[in-house]
Amino acid sequence: MxxxxxxxxxxxxxxxxxxxxxxxxxxxxxxxxxxxxxxxxxxxxxxxxxxxxxxxxxxxxxxxxxxxxxxxxxxxxxxxxxxxxxxxxxxxxxxxxxxxxxxxxSGIQPYQTVGVIKKVQETHKDWGHFYVSRGLEALNSLMQETAGRYSYGDQVTMADACLVPQVFSALTRFSVDVTQYPVVSRVYEELNKLPEFKVADARRQPDTPDAERID
Ligand SMILES: N[C@@H](CCC(=O)N[C@@H](CS)C(=O)NCC(=O)O)C(=O)O
Structure with a gap:
């Protein structure tokens, strides 16, 4: 054949x-x-x-x-x-x-791609929300195939290290409703239970301002 x-x-x-x-x-x-x-x-x-x-x-x-x-x-x-x-x-x-x-x-091309340039020309207002939502929608779709307990099966990988900070900023900086991305949300919750992710959390660092700190 x-x-x-x-x-x-x-x-x-x-x-x-x-x-x-x-x-x-x-x-x-x-x-x-x-x-x-x-x-x-x-x-x-x-x-x-x-x-x-x-x-x-x-x-x-x-x-x-x-x-x-x-x-x-x-x-x-x-x-x-x-x-x-x-x-x-x-x-x-x-x-x-x-x-x-x-x-x-990741340092040059994403800023100059046609979709980005077009969006910037339209408006700056929803720049972050637009790109973060678009990316999370794609991740959710990809993770429907790949995810187990974590992003890729049941083992923690580099992809999980990328996911958690990104979802956190989607929630806190761009007010993205991440419940629209159920696989991403579930894996995010799961990862945040792990001690390695807790210790690395932005809200638990020596330089975290008191107002943003969690236990
Ligand atoms: N990191 C992606 C970048 C893909 C990408 O941005 N492709 C551009 C063309 S070079 C594109 O399709 N842009 C359309 C858009 O942003 O809407 C890759 O390496 O494949």
Whole structure:
């Protein structure tokens, strides 16, 4: 049986799609390209939302599944097709390469993506509420598949370390009604029972102002 074709849902000037075009080319992985115009808003359909709850490009169909987020997709390609490598062998060098990637991925690109620029031009007012709600909705949708007791199964992971501070700020800074995201809310409650999360809580730190402190 012929191997299932890899499909890249992207757009020519989407920088995150471009990352994957480079990675796929380096790995020598042939693929079909499906173009969704960011200019015409073709990524905003419900059909595409079913593949990528953030409605962002790229999405890669590979090995029978749709993967989102270009960095984890590159990590997947690296594990699936180790040669030629996208990461150095040495673990310090790997951490440095990942850090460089994150400067772009989380430090620069999110501020300049079309959806953000469009929103800023409309209004500044609900900036935080809008992006935090959109992200939590996507997380909730992804966690419907991944969550056990915690974000990913029954073991605490890096994803849980990211989740708790984010939900806390959704509640306290942006007045987001997190009960709209039942899986996220349940996992948040569960994590807050753990001693490691209690000790790390923003409301229990040496520099927490008395007015914000809890026992
Ligand atoms: N961290 C994501 C970023 C995805 C992203 O922001 N993609 C842009 C195109 S480069 C997009 O689809 N923007 C549409 C929007 O923000 O509405 C990734 O690396 O895949």
């Amino acid at each position: 012929a191997a299932e074709k890899i499909i890249l849902y992207g757009f020519y000037k989407s920088s995150s799609s471009w990352r994957l075009r480079i990675a796929l080319a380096l790995k020598g992985l042939e693929h079909k390209k499906v173009s969704l115009s960011l200019v015409k808003g073709e990524h905003l359909t419900d059909e595409f939302k079913a593949l990528n709850p953030m409605r962002q490009l790229p999405t890669l169909f590979i090995d029978g599944m749709h993967l989102s987020q270009s960095i984890p997709i590159m990590e997947y390609l690296e594990e699936r097709n180790p040669s030629p490598p996208l990461l150095p062998r040495d673990k310090v060098a790997r951490a440095k390469v990942r850090a460089l990637s994150e400067v772009v991925n």
